[in-house]
Amino acid sequence: MSFKEEFNNYIKKSVNIAIISHITPDGDAIASCLAILFYIKKLYPNKNPKVFLESDPVLDFNFLDKFSEINWVKNLADKINKNFDTIILLDGSENKRFSRFHSDFNFDDATTICIDHHPNTNFTYNLSEVNPNVSSTTQLIYTSLYIGAPGLISHQIAEILLVGIITDSGFFQYIEGEKAKALPISYKIASLGKIDLQSLVRKLKLFTENELKIYRTLIDNLTFIKSDLNDKLMYSFLSLEVLNQFTLVEIENAENLFKENILRLVKNYNWGFVLTPKSHTEVSVSFRSVKGSINVSLLAKKFGGGGHVYAAACRFPLDSTNRTHLDIISKVVNLILSEKLELA
Numbered sequence: 001m002s003f004k005e006e007f008n009n010y011i012k013k014s015v016n017i018a019i020i021s022h023i024t025p026d027g028d029a030i031a032s033c034l035a036i037l038f039y040i041k042k043l044y045p046n047k048n049p050k051v052f053l054e055s056d057p058v059l060d061f062n063f064l065d066k067f068s069e070i071n072w073v074k075n076l077a078d079k080i081n082k083n084f085d086t087i088i089l090l091d092g093s094e095n096k097r098f099s100r101f102h103s104d105f106n107f108d109d110a111t112t113i114c115i116d117h118h119p120n121t122n123f124t125y126n127l128s129e130v131n132p133n134v135s136s137t138t139q140l141i142y143t144s145l146y147i148g149a150p151g152l153i154s155h156q157i158a159e160i161l162l163v164g165i166i167t168d169s170g171f172f173q174y175i176e177g178e179k180a181k182a183l184p185i186s187y188k189i190a191s192l193g194k195i196d197l198q199s200l201v202r203k204l205k206l207f208t209e210n211e212l213k214i215y216r217t218l219i220d221n222l223t224f225i226k227s228d229l230n231d232k233l234m235y236s237f238l239s240l241e242v243l244n245q246f247t248l249v250e251i252e253n254a255e256n257l258f259k260e261n262i263l264r265l266v267k268n269y270n271w272g273f274v275l276t277p278k279s280h281t282e283v284s285v286s287f288r289s290v291k292g293s294i295n296v297s298l299l300a301k302k303f304g305g306g307g308h309v310y311a312a313a314c315r316f317p318l319d320s321t322n323r324t325h326l327d328i329i330s331k332v333v334n335l336i337l338s339e340k341l342e343l344a
């Protein structure tokens with residue numbers, strides 16, 4: 001039986017269906033949830049599907065159809081335990097990706113279905129469609145459920161699907177090898193849904209005045225370092241005060257702007273990092289690198305984090321050993337200046 005047939009059979013047998021995705025939801029997480037919500041509502045109107053994301057609302061995507069149906073919750077385990085007969089987990093294959101309270105998850109009486117494009121070996125869901133050679137979960141949803149039913153692709157669902165594909169491929173930058181299928185698939189979806197790509201891309205790139213203010217601070221705090229052992233690097237940071245003025249979502253969006261526009265794009269500086277607070281007691285350090293420069297995944301691992309070869313991150317508590325963010329920066333910088341790091 002194909003994934004689609006199995007998926008449809010599980011939906012037919014269910015009534016209450018929870019659709020969830022990862023914490024700090026991005027365009028792919030949100031679009032995946034909406035694409036599944038739309039699919040079930042369209043084909044199985046008697047079912048009761050609900051989307052839950054453990055996050056503050058990510059309003060950047062509020063132009064998407066059915067966005068207002070997303071339930072933004074503080075504790076996902078509280079919401080979905082026992083109340084649903086099917087749980088659909090999207091854009092992640094480990095329970096810990098979906099909630100800070102994942103250890104409280106109790107799916108014993110529920111069917112679990114997972115669709116994801118992250119490489120993982122360690123999942124135990126009733127039905128899984130996992131393919132790391134695809135650039136977004138949204139694309140995987142399109143190819144596994146929507147393809148062959150072009151009548152399903154309205155303007156609204158085409159916009160949802162394209163938002164997932166465009167954002168997770170970095171506006172079609174990260175599409176090596178098989179992932180380049182994102183291009184013909186996007187063309188197909190855009191033509192079926194009559195999407196004006198230029199205005200959709202503008203909607204996705206828009207930032208707010210507040211985000212621009214934070215971005216300016218990141219530029220002001222930019223520091224360039226010439227290391228004898230390693231490639232030249234740059235870094236920047238935000239201090240804790242930023243939390244008193246701006247929301248976490250605004251801070252993350254400004255951080256992303258900085259990572260996309262600065263961290264890999266200054267001539268002769270092929271890698272670097274940015275430090276931002278996640279709360280008053282925790283800061284994150286995000287590393288970015290380009291081909292041939294430092295393997296930042298190994299670097300992040302030295303500090304207990306992880307990620308990809310060219311994009312990785314770790315977190316530091318603010319405690320007696322790391323009293324200020326500057327203590328953490330000097331810790332990271334000292335390691336970089338004193339040890340030859342591995343190249344990607």
Ligand SMILES: [Mn+2]
Nearest residue numbers: 028091137168
């Ligand atoms: Mn994704």
